[in-house]
Amino acid sequence: MNDPLAAACEICGAVQVEGWTCESAFHQMLVWEFSDENGAGSVHHLSVLCYHLQHPQLYSPQGLRHALDLLVAFESGATPEHVREEARASLKERTWPIRGSVSAGFGTYAHPVHWTTHAPQVVAGGSAGYVDRVQAWSTSILTALRNAGEL
Numbered sequence: 105m106n107d108p109l110a111a112a113c114e115i116c117g118a119v120q121v122e123g124w125t126c127e128s129a130f131h132q133m134l135v136w137e138f139s140d141e142n143g144a145g146s147v148h149h150l151s152v153l154c155y156h157l158q159h160p161q162l163y164s165p166q167g168l169r170h171a172l173d174l175l176v177a178f179e180s181g182a183t184p185e186h187v188r189e190e191a192r193a194s195l196k197e198r199t200w201p202i203r204g205s206v207s208a209g210f211g212t213y214a215h216p217v218h219w220t221t222h223a224p225q226v227v228a229g230g231s232a233g234y235v236d237r238v239q240a241w242s243t244s245i246l247t248a249l250r251n252a253g254e255l
């Protein structure tokens with residue numbers, strides 16, 4: 105028997121949906137986004153952020169802090185262009201790495217976070233409605249982080 109719980113993601117707790125894991129789902133998102141820049145590609149900034157926030161060890165501790173600020177900015181209606189413009193100045197002075205590594209350390213949350221939406225659910229069902237599902241995913245992540253006391 106195929107036990108879907110046995111395939112749960114150890115980091116974010118996702119179960120497979122339609123055979124998607126977190127990683128394979130994320131790669132599918134990138135394929136849709138790069139092949140349809142004005143459609144699916146319009147939420148590229150959110151999907152990358154969401155995937156990494158649910159797998160915080162991909163970030164350094166400072167990188168995770170920065171990502172949380174980005175999520176709050178996007179959910180407050182900031183456009184990726186606006187955020188990029190602001191980041192350009194501050195990133196010039198950045199002395200810390202964004203990615204998690206043995207030397208930089210790995211991002212973690214101080215409290216357990218109970219995610220309500222995971223990457224496999226966002227991809228399941230196909231590319232139709234994908235943009236809406238990513239936006240809902242992003243909002244669910246903000247809510248989960250607030251509920252956990254991380255924001």
Ligand SMILES: [Zn+2]
Nearest residue numbers: 113116118126
């Ligand atoms: Zn996961």
